[in-house]
Amino acid sequence: xxxxxxxxxxxxxxxxxxxxxxxxxxxxxEMGTILGYVEKLNELDLNDVPETAHVLQLSNVFREDxxxxxxxxxxxxxxxxxxxxxxxxxxxxxxx
Amino acid sequence: MxxxxxxxxxKKIKNGELHLKSIVGEFIGRIEQRDDLNAFLAVYKNAxxxxxxxxxxxxxxxxxxxxxxxxIAVKDNMAFKGGQLSCASKILxxxxxxxxxxxxxxxxxxxxxxxxxxxxxxxxxxxxGENSSVKPAKNPHNTSHVPxxxxxxxxxxxxxxxxxxxxxxxxxxxxxxxxxxxxIYGMKPTYGRISRYGLVAFASSLDQIGPxxxxxxxxxxxxxxxxxxxxxxxxxxxxxxxxxxSRFSESIEGKTVGIPRQYMTEALQPEIADAINSTKAKLxxxxxxxxxxxxxxxxxxxxxYYIICTAEASSNLSRYxxxxxxxxxxxxxxxDEMYTQTxxxxxxxxxxxxxxxxxxxxxAGYYDxxxxxxxxxxxxxxxxxxxxxxxxxxxLSPTTPTTAFKLGENINDPLTMYLQDIYTVSLNLAGLPxxxxxxxxxxxxxxxxxxxIGKPFDELSLLQTGYFLENTPDN
Numbered sequence: 312x313x314x315x316x317x318x319x320x321x322x323x324x325x326x327x328x329x330x331x332x333x334x335x336x337x338x339x340x341e342m343g344t345i346l347g348y349v350e351k352l353n354e355l356d357l358n359d360v361p362e363t364a365h366v367l368q369l370s371n372v373f374r375e376d377x378x379x380x381x382x383x384x385x386x387x388x389x390x391x392x393x394x395x396x397x398x399x400x401x402x403x404x405x406x407x
Numbered sequence: 408m409x410x411x412x413x414x415x416x417x418k419k420i421k422n423g424e425l426h427l428k429s430i431v432g433e434f435i436g437r438i439e440q441r442d443d444l445n446a447f448l449a450v451y452k453n454a455x456x457x458x459x460x461x462x463x464x465x466x467x468x469x470x471x472x473x474x475x476x477x478x479i480a481v482k483d484n485m486a487f488k489g490g491q492l493s494c495a496s497k498i499l500x501x502x503x504x505x506x507x508x509x510x511x512x513x514x515x516x517x518x519x520x521x522x523x524x525x526x527x528x529x530x531x532x533x534x535x536g537e538n539s540s541v542k543p544a545k546n547p548h549n550t551s552h553v554p555x556x557x558x559x560x561x562x563x564x565x566x567x568x569x570x571x572x573x574x575x576x577x578x579x580x581x582x583x584x585x586x587x588x589x590x591i592y593g594m595k596p597t598y599g600r601i602s603r604y605g606l607v608a609f610a611s612s613l614d615q616i617g618p619x620x621x622x623x624x625x626x627x628x629x630x631x632x633x634x635x636x637x638x639x640x641x642x643x644x645x646x647x648x649x650x651x652x653s654r655f656s657e658s659i660e661g662k663t664v665g666i667p668r669q670y671m672t673e674a675l676q677p678e679i680a681d682a683i684n685s686t687k688a689k690l691x692x693x694x695x696x697x698x699x700x701x702x703x704x705x706x707x708x709x710x711x712y713y714i715i716c717t718a719e720a721s722s723n724l725s726r727y728x729x730x731x732x733x734x735x736x737x738x739x740x741x742x743d744e745m746y747t748q749t750x751x752x753x754x755x756x757x758x759x760x761x762x763x764x765x766x767x768x769x770x771a772g773y774y775d776x777x778x779x780x781x782x783x784x785x786x787x788x789x790x791x792x793x794x795x796x797x798x799x800x801x802x803l804s805p806t807t808p809t810t811a812f813k814l815g816e817n818i819n820d821p822l823t824m825y826l827q828d829i830y831t832v833s834l835n836l837a838g839l840p841x842x843x844x845x846x847x848x849x850x851x852x853x854x855x856x857x858x859x860i861g862k863p864f865d866e867l868s869l870l871q872t873g874y875f876l877e878n879t880p881d882n
Contacts, residue, residue, distance in 0.1 A: 319763070326721060326766040327728070327746045328759055342764060344822050349710040352780045355787065362782035363789060365612045365642075366838030367599050372641035386505045390732035399730050404742045 314343050411571055412621070413628050416476035420466045427463040427476060427520075431455050434478050434522060438569045443550065445542040446563040448483050449491050450523040458520045465518060472518035473652065474632050477625070479514060480564040480573040483524035484531055485616070486605035487511045494607050495539040496529045498727050498734045498753030508605020509637050510574060510616055517632040522570050525560025529755045530724065531581055531609045533557050534827045537818050538757045545814070546588060548853055552811040555585030558619065562589040565619045572620035572629055576606055578613045579712055580806075580831025583843035586619050587806035587856020590845045592626050592873065593619040597864045598838035599644030602637030610719035611642070613712075613835040623874040626842075627655035630866065646864050655870040662868065664690055665700035665799030670830060676809045682846040682855045686803060689879045690872075700795040700802065704788045705829070711788065712832035713825055714768050714781035721765025727753065760821060789837045792860075801868045805830050806843040806856035830858060842869040844876060 319339045323330055330338055384397055393400040411430055419425035435452050455478065465471035481487070484494045486504040488511070493499045507515075514521065528538035536544040536559030544559035546552040547567040554563045558575025562585035565573050575582040577595035586593025594617045601616045608614060618629040631652040637643045666687065671680060687697050729735035729749030736748035754762070768777035795802065808829060817824040834841040840861040847855050859869045 314767070318767070322763055322767045322770060325770060326762050327725075327743075327750050328754075328762065329747050329751050338760070338763060341760060341821055342767065345713065345764060345825070346767075346777075348822055349714055349777065349781075351707060351710045352714075352784050355707060355780075355784060357780055357783040357787075360783040360786050362779065363785040364782055366789065366836075367642060367644060369642065369644075374638065382505055389505060390502055392729060392733070392735035401730055402739055402742050402745050 314339060314346055413474065413477045413571060413625050416571075417466055417471070420463055420476060421469075423467075427459040427466070428456060430476075431459045431478055431520060431522070434569055437567065438523070441547070441567050441569070443545065444547055444563050444567055445526055445544045446560040446567065446569060447480070447523045448493060448495065448526050448541060448560070451521060455520050455522050462518050462520060472516060473628060474514060474517035474519035477519045477571045477629070478522050479519045479629075480522050480525050480561055480570040481511075482527050482558050482561050482573070482575045484527065484576055484607040485510055485574060487521065491524060492607065493541075494530045495527045495541050496753065496755065496758070497540050498749070500734060502733055506605065509602035509639055510633050511605060513633045519632075525558070525564055525573060527559055528557035529758050530607070530720075531557040531576055531578055532720070532757050532761055534580065534584060534824055535812070535814075535817065536560075536585070537814065538755060540755050543814060546811050546853075548590060549811070549851070551813055552853065553588065553814055555588035555811060557581040558585050561619050562586055562591060562593065565589070565591045565621060572618055572625050574616060574633075575619055576614055576616050577835065578610050578716060579835050580828045582617045582619060583806050583831050583841055583856070583858060584828065586843040588811040588854065590848075590854030590856070591619055591621055592623060592842065592844055593617065594626055594630065594842045594866065594869070595834065595840060596630065596634065596866050597644070597840045597861075598835070599642060599646070600634050600840070600864065600866065602635070602640040602643045604637055604639035608723040610716040611723060612719060613716055615835070623655055623870055623877050627651040627870050644864070649867045651867060651870060654867060656874050657871050659868070659871050659875050660694035662801070662872070663696040663698060663799040664872070665698050665795055665802045667702040667705070667795065667802060667804055668699045669702050669705045670804045674808055675805055676849065678849040679805045679808070679810070679855050682857060683803065683805065685881065686846055686857060686876060689876060690803075693875055693879065698798055700798055702791050702795055702833075704784070704791040704833070707784050708788060708833040708836065709825055709829055711781040711784040712828070712836060713764070714777050715785065715836070717761045717765035718769050718778050719765070721762045721769065724758070724762055729753075757821070785836050788833055792833070792837045792839060796862050801862070801865070801872060802860040804858045804860060806858040810849045810851070810853035810855060834860060839863060840866045840869055842866075842873055844873045847881065
């Protein structure tokens with residue numbers, strides 16, 4: 312499986328990233344090399360092997376639904392790049 | 408160099424031979440003197456000196472915590488309320504932590520002094536320290552060589568005696584590899600041993616916090632203080648915490664150590680293979696049985712690891728969108744443009760590369776071919792260890808295939824850089840504890856590190872074996 316410049320562009324869009332033409336070429340080459348390497352896994356017979364997403368055999372960890380102190384509105388907004396009337400403020404969502 | 412180990416400092420302060428202020432002063436002096444090593448991103452000079460007075464009094468009056476006298480440096484991906492938390496990334500350069508991580512709370516509660524936040528590869532992604540968006544840390548043994556990564560500054564600070572010990576985080580070797588390159592002790596505990604609440608997430612099924620120190624004693628005392636189940640982290644394990652700090656020096660006679668046959672390849676630097684052999688001889692002389700074991704999955708670990716860690720990273724790092732915190736690109740007219748420009752300008756090259764790889768392996772049409780296969784390979788890697796552990800109590804392996812490489816040597820070749828992690832990533836995939844111990848120098852006088860691998864939640868055997876080797880002189 313080889314990766315094309317178009318694949319890289321499509322992936323960048325999904326990841327909310329953008330690259331110049333030169334960067335795209337480089338990224339395609341580097342991703343191609345790494346993806347080529349990881350195809351080593353095709354040598355393994357994995358048909359009947361279960362997946363491991365997480366090593367701890369924990370299921371959901373539940374707790375009582377209690378009110379506990381959290382961040383104040385002011386604290387939660389303290390790191391925001393732009394704040395308006397106690398809310399996060401962003402550029403307009405709908406285009407022209 | 409005076410012995411500033413935690414317990415000896417406590418004794419000396421208690422006896423009135425030493426004041427904690429003078430120790431903090433010495434560390435700060437060394438930090439300033441070796442500014443060229445780029446170990447720190449923030450130094451809390453005044454706060455540390457003020458705290459020294461308070462803790463010194465506590466030790467004198469006999470009501471001090473277990474880490475009183477310890478001066479600790481912390482990787483800049485763990486939250487301390489009111490302090491910076493940059494992950495050495497532009498996207499978090501002005502971020503101020505609104506709360507304390509659990510490790511921050513535990514360190515403070517045990518009376519440790521926090522001397523500063525250490526340099527790292529951006530978002531803990533890297534094996535050399537060169538991916539820091541601020542400045543690359545340098546190896547104190549030879550400044551033209553890398554200190555390893557991603558907990559670069561933590562390893563440098565400990566090795567260059569800028570602090571008693573440090574905390575790092577390890578997703579694929581980020582504590583053990585820099586510890587090896589800098590000639591110190593570094594432990595990645597079992598997945599779940601230490602709460603990650605307040606640790607910036609990179610790859611959540613792999614990340615673990617751990618200590619770096621100049622001695623097993625200090626490592627054990629710190630591990631004791633920061634381990635344990637935490638209501639704030641549902642992935643922390645409800646396992647009892649052994650008495651690390653009183654039992655690390657117990658005898659290892661009668662234990663069996665396995666050496667994975669597949670790990671002793673021709674690609675391994677011969678001096679590191681020699682170190683394995685001389686360590687093996689010491690263990691046998693100490694009444695330990697040494698056996699060969701099989702770990703057949705070695706060749707597949709890097710492939711599985713770089714699929715899983717990039718997949719998880721692409722998801723974890725989607726939160727950096729310029730809305731709620733961190734850097735925001737200016738002049739974007741619409742929301743989508745703001746998201747994209749924030750990420751384009753805020754993330755460095757390696758972080759973008761990993762987000763791209765992770766997004767690709769999770770995307771429709773490729774999920775089965777890459778991500779699902781990697782999760783299956785992960786099962787085989789776990790089983791490989793489970794089988795090998797039927798024949799031994801712990802294992803001995805190299806930490807790295809070579810000693811510290813030169814700055815710039817691998818930076819333009821991501822795959823070669825990834826292959827540096829060949830001996831370390833499998834432990835994260837299987838959730839096992841690993842301890843890198845110093846084992847002499849190579850012909851260029853660069854430190855060699857060896858890795859002890861334990862069964863789940865058996866950090867104690869690693870500490871005991873490390874302690875035995877620390878106190879058994881070379882022939």
